[in-house]
Amino acid sequence: MNDMTPINPEVQASYNGKPFKVSRRGFLGASLGALVLGVTLPAARTRALAAAPASVSPGSRVAAFLEIRPDSTVLFRSAFIEGGQGIFTAMAQIVGEELDVDPANFVVEGAPPGPDYLLTGGGRFTGGSMSVRMSYDTMRKLGASARQMLLQAAATKLGVPASELSTEPGRVVHATSGRTVAYGEIADDAAKLPLPADVALRDRANFRWIGKPFARLDARDKSTGKAKYSIDQTIDGMLYAAVQHSPRLGGEPEALQNEADVQGMPGVHSIHRLPGAVAVVANSWWRARRAVEALQVNWTEAPSTASHPMPADFSSDAHMAKLKATSGDGVAFETEGDAAGTLAGAARVIEAVYDAPYLVHGQLEPPSALARWNEDGSLELWIPNQAPEMFQADAAKVAGIAPEKVIIHSPMLGGFFGRHFLYQTANPYPQAILLAKAVGRPIKLLWSREEEFLRDALRPMAAVRFRGGLDASGMPVALSAVAVGEGPTGRWFGRQPNKVDSSAVEGIAGKVYAIPNRRVGQIHVDDPAIIGFWRSVGHSMNDFFYETFFDEMADAGQQDPYELRLRLLAGSPRHKTLLEAVADLSGGWKRGPFAAEDGTRRARGVAMASPFGSEVATIAEVSLRDGEIAVHDVWVAIDPGSIVNPAIIEAQMNSAVALGLSSALLEEVVYVNGVPQARNYDGYQILTPDRMPRVHVRIVESGAPMGGIGEPGLPGVPPAVANALSVLAGERVRSLPMSKFDLKEVDG
Amino acid sequence: MELTINGTKHQVDIEPDTPLLWVLRDELAMTGTKYGCGLAQCGACTVLVDGQATRSCVTPVESVAGADIMTIEAVADDPVGQKVVEAWVANQVAQCGYCQSGQVMAATALLKQTPKPTDEDIAGAMVNLCRCGTYNAIAAAVRDAAQA
Known part of the structure; x- marks a missing residue:
């Protein structure tokens, strides 16, 4: 999800670090009779929540989130899904801080659909690096409200005024008498109390867990195979299913040439035709897969009515050529001063065209769906997803039932990076719903890695034309950029013909350098592929385009690229401080080339990015070895305003460096004749351990509004590496991935 | 069978x-x-x-x-596996965690055969993919486990 995604009308008013307004309506108790703080989780809770009044103020009702158990541990239902980014741990830290419960005593699970959890600007999704920054204040108030209710319940129990009571982690303390009451003993009573009208929040100076490198709650389960992902779910009576998709989207199965033979294969239960696919249901997934891959299917050409049919002659090379050949200035997105006029009169004008390819998400857990029709007509789904309510609504359409009859379970994600948004043709649950209906049994459907490579929603490809104008002293005075392609936000949430989709230009627009005359425009060209959100979305390539062209301008003006950035940030103390921080972290800026101790010839590149409400400065050190690019160190300084867990931030920066480097060096989806050439990791390389650089992180807390963490570390990596490589290679890198360049001649 | x-x-x-x-x-x-x-x-x-x-x-x-x-x-029941698990937890290796079962088993196999691996040994044995990029934490955890 990009940083300006209009999921619904409320979002635009509330993204970018400003918490949306939370009113404090709603009371605990009568309206949520079954959902009290202290009782065991009722089986019907999902239905109870789905039936909650629409007027509920998200994040206000304690019982929707918290269950304090008799042993004073806390079951917490998170509005956000855990997929490696550490959000469950962050939620426990934030709520535990105010509730006064050690976060280690939290058990966190993904919440079901329901109005209480619409914390992302009135909607709900885990993406856009928004989870903590959008819910931080609300979750603190939630924890403080629950603590207040516990204090009140303890006051009644002990027969003393609440004002004489305080808390220690997990219990209420009456200092005067020395008596204590464990939270678990009074949770039931507390739950019957109304929500306090107003609560005081803990002073930041007294934080014990927020801001500390608290250990992840899931570390041990994930180190011992105990963590359960969607792919690991099992239920009684289920059968397994595997699918073979039409090689090109839009094709439908016609004749099955060997249906009888396949029906006779071991374990096969039944063979099914589905929209755009065939499926085999069997008593194990391996048998289902073997059988479905043995099916010889005649596929129709896509009918003209198909949504996004893949053209039979589509090739990614040809599409890129089309993007590059599309001329014009496009629709303006950002203008400042007079770029065209200044360029016309500039002492020097440089021009360049940049491009980047399609990418897959490549999360290691293949998509799956477990579907069960219940006797009461409801449908239960265990599915990897970043947006339970959206999946619930779509599943209801597929199933032909009301949304409240669809029960969504959202297990931990085995990586996501944007993979598990609602891209209908990229999700297996519609198939599982239909198959479960057809066979009258629960169905567990897995996509093989090969089917995943065929149907993933891709990071779109794009081309950008830059023109930069320098004055006589070599200073950039004008910049024009025209991005050509299609952004994922417009694809999935609607595009207005004369308005630029911000996900197509973010990272070219919104840059912080004081270049007085600027214009960023976009030309929309329909992308024939299914495109989606990929970690850092438009920034994943646009900051590469911009920050490498920036170095081209610096070189043309005979200026050091770091010093030029500093000069253009003179009026922006936050960014200047951050750039100096990353230089300091790296031992002082030096561009090179220079000789390292091991005798290799190395260079460094620098880049900045402003993604998802955070600011980031990145430096990479690069050498060449037998024509292969080696990245030795990456230094990342991030300013997210304020933080919750520095250890998780450092881990996320490592992760973002790995994915950013992987995309910069290696990754590219190639289509020929309408089909992707790679169907597994053997044909689509991702970063291997031997290519992982050391990663050094410095967190700068400027006190600015809280920004995101999961995505911001990524965009600076490709340009920092490209800028360093250009020093060594003596030529600019304007196209990704870098593995396609022959660098054997330039070894140092 | x-x-x-x-x-x-x-x-x-x-x-x-x-x-x-x-x-x-x-x-x-x-x-x-x-x-x-x-x-x-x-x-x-x-x-x-x-x-x-x-x-x-x-x-x-x-x-x-x-x-x-x-x-x-059964990894935690194995003396070498136990050390690996503890190192994995201490180093906070896992992010999404999906690859980590395989990573822990690869590390356990390495340390069973080579109790004191060099960095080259670690690089040679720890070749599983991780899309979250936990590679540096994995290498650090293997080094720790070898010294435990």
């Missing part, structure tokens, strides 16, 4: 060329071992067969009948 998994004997009646991975996951309900690629590319399915790190997604089950198979479910 008879399989010995984590010291327990299991009788399975299945096509002999079925990959060990799917026998573990679907027949024996041991889902700690993960499916990632099915092509021995990613290593999420790594188990130990007679102490050797083995990619179970391409290992026909008949080829390991009679062998001593160890999976992630």
Whole structure:
């Protein structure tokens, strides 16, 4: 999800670090009779929540989130899904801080659909690096409200005024008498109390867990195979299913040439035709897969009515050529001063065209769906997803039932990076719903890695034309950029013909350098592929385009690229401080080339990015070895305003460096004749351990509004590496991935 | 056929060329071992067969009948595996965690054979893919486990 995604009308008013307004309506108790703080989780809770009044103020009702158990541990239902980014741990830290419960005593699970959890600007999704920054204040108030209710319940129990009571982690303390009451003993009573009208929040100076490198709650389960992902779910009576998709989207199965033979294969239960696919249901997934891959299917050409049919002659090379050949200035997105006029009169004008390819998400857990029709007509789904309510609504359409009859379970994600948004043709649950209906049994459907490579929603490809104008002293005075392609936000949430989709230009627009005359425009060209959100979305390539062209301008003006950035940030103390921080972290800026101790010839590149409400400065050190690019160190300084867990931030920066480097060096989806050439990791390389650089992180807390963490570390990596490589290679890198360049001649 | 998994004997009646991975996951309900690629590319399915790190997604089950198979479910019962797990927790290695069963098993196999590995040994043995990029934490954890 990009940083300006209009999921619904409320979002635009509330993204970018400003918490949306939370009113404090709603009371605990009568309206949520079954959902009290202290009782065991009722089986019907999902239905109870789905039936909650629409007027509920998200994040206000304690019982929707918290269950304090008799042993004073806390079951917490998170509005956000855990997929490696550490959000469950962050939620426990934030709520535990105010509730006064050690976060280690939290058990966190993904919440079901329901109005209480619409914390992302009135909607709900885990993406856009928004989870903590959008819910931080609300979750603190939630924890403080629950603590207040516990204090009140303890006051009644002990027969003393609440004002004489305080808390220690997990219990209420009456200092005067020395008596204590464990939270678990009074949770039931507390739950019957109304929500306090107003609560005081803990002073930041007294934080014990927020801001500390608290250990992840899931570390041990994930180190011992105990963590359960969607792919690991099992239920009684289920059968397994595997699918073979039409090689090109839009094709439908016609004749099955060997249906009888396949029906006779071991374990096969039944063979099914589905929209755009065939499926085999069997008593194990391996048998289902073997059988479905043995099916010889005649596929129709896509009918003209198909949504996004893949053209039979589509090739990614040809599409890129089309993007590059599309001329014009496009629709303006950002203008400042007079770029065209200044360029016309500039002492020097440089021009360049940049491009980047399609990418897959490549999360290691293949998509799956477990579907069960219940006797009461409801449908239960265990599915990897970043947006339970959206999946619930779509599943209801597929199933032909009301949304409240669809029960969504959202297990931990085995990586996501944007993979598990609602891209209908990229999700297996519609198939599982239909198959479960057809066979009258629960169905567990897995996509093989090969089917995943065929149907993933891709990071779109794009081309950008830059023109930069320098004055006589070599200073950039004008910049024009025209991005050509299609952004994922417009694809999935609607595009207005004369308005630029911000996900197509973010990272070219919104840059912080004081270049007085600027214009960023976009030309929309329909992308024939299914495109989606990929970690850092438009920034994943646009900051590469911009920050490498920036170095081209610096070189043309005979200026050091770091010093030029500093000069253009003179009026922006936050960014200047951050750039100096990353230089300091790296031992002082030096561009090179220079000789390292091991005798290799190395260079460094620098880049900045402003993604998802955070600011980031990145430096990479690069050498060449037998024509292969080696990245030795990456230094990342991030300013997210304020933080919750520095250890998780450092881990996320490592992760973002790995994915950013992987995309910069290696990754590219190639289509020929309408089909992707790679169907597994053997044909689509991702970063291997031997290519992982050391990663050094410095967190700068400027006190600015809280920004995101999961995505911001990524965009600076490709340009920092490209800028360093250009020093060594003596030529600019304007196209990704870098593995396609022959660098054997330039070894140092 | 008879399989010995984590010291327990299991009788399975299945096509002999079925990959060990799917026998573990679907027949024996041991889902700690993960499916990632099915092509021995990613290593999420790594188990130990007679102490050797083995990619179970391409290992026909008949080829390991009679062998001593160890999976992630039993790793904490193994003295070397226990050290690896503790190092994994101490280093906060996991992010999404999906590949980590295979990573932990690969590390356990390495340290069983080479209790004091060099950095080169670690690089040579720890080749499984991780899309979250936990590679530096993995290497640090293996070094710690070797010193524990």
